[in-house]
Amino acid sequence: MKLALALCILTAASVAQEHPAITALPNSIYVGADGKCESAPDTAVIQFNISVQENSAQHAYQHASKTAEQVRQVLRDNGIEPKAANIGFLVVQPVYDWKNPKQKVIGYRVTTDVTLKLKDFAKIGAITQQLADANVSETQTLNYMLDSMDEAKNKAVEDAYRRARNSAEAVARASGRIIGDLSYASVDTFENPRIVAPRMARPMKAMATAEPAPTEEFTPQTVTVTAHVNALFNLK
Numbered sequence: 001m002k003l004a005l006a007l008c009i010l011t012a013a014s015v016a017q018e019h020p021a022i023t024a025l026p027n028s029i030y031v032g033a034d035g036k037c038e039s040a041p042d043t044a045v046i047q048f049n050i051s052v053q054e055n056s057a058q059h060a061y062q063h064a065s066k067t068a069e070q071v072r073q074v075l076r077d078n079g080i081e082p083k084a085a086n087i088g089f090l091v092v093q094p095v096y097d098w099k100n101p102k103q104k105v106i107g108y109r110v111t112t113d114v115t116l117k118l119k120d121f122a123k124i125g126a127i128t129q130q131l132a133d134a135n136v137s138e139t140q141t142l143n144y145m146l147d148s149m150d151e152a153k154n155k156a157v158e159d160a161y162r163r164a165r166n167s168a169e170a171v172a173r174a175s176g177r178i179i180g181d182l183s184y185a186s187v188d189t190f191e192n193p194r195i196v197a198p199r200m201a202r203p204m205k206a207m208a209t210a211e212p213a214p215t216e217e218f219t220p221q222t223v224t225v226t227a228h229v230n231a232l233f234n235l236k
Contacts, residue, residue, distance in 0.1 A: 035160025041144035048137035156227035180234035
């Protein structure tokens, strides 16, 4: 009489996850495992906004255009083409005197957002400082991300599948069987939030006498991508 063996192994970390409904077949083994890929961030994202206010919409627009030219010059000075930065639409808004019952218009503000992605981390310090010196924006936000996310996800899936197959082979050996072909698999991938580090713009003189940055000489935080693989193998 042929032994009918159907086993299901789930890692403790994956119990709370939702799994597809799989009918346990004779001479098969169903396993689930988690895998991960840790990688250093490969892209820095600098974000800031251009915001100017004048007594007329025309003057505000001209001021914003001049400020945008300053941004382009900072990029050129650091060997970066201005087209590498993404800039939003210029938004013109009236500024009201809310203390006045008639809410009189006292000026116009023009704002837009700018985003710059950098692969060369060595340029971050110079660019952020030059933008601060030019009074382009009061604050800047710097975050690090992994641009090659698909590759990291693939590595996490491979790691999860390798762990799942190892578990299946261990159970098969214990029962005197051998793992056969893969019959079914499902995959879920997850990524941790991007690493965000807000930066305040500071004058150059203050930077010259400042102490080393809090993160200096430490190992950079990595971006972690995790994957869960459910796999159904035939048994020989």
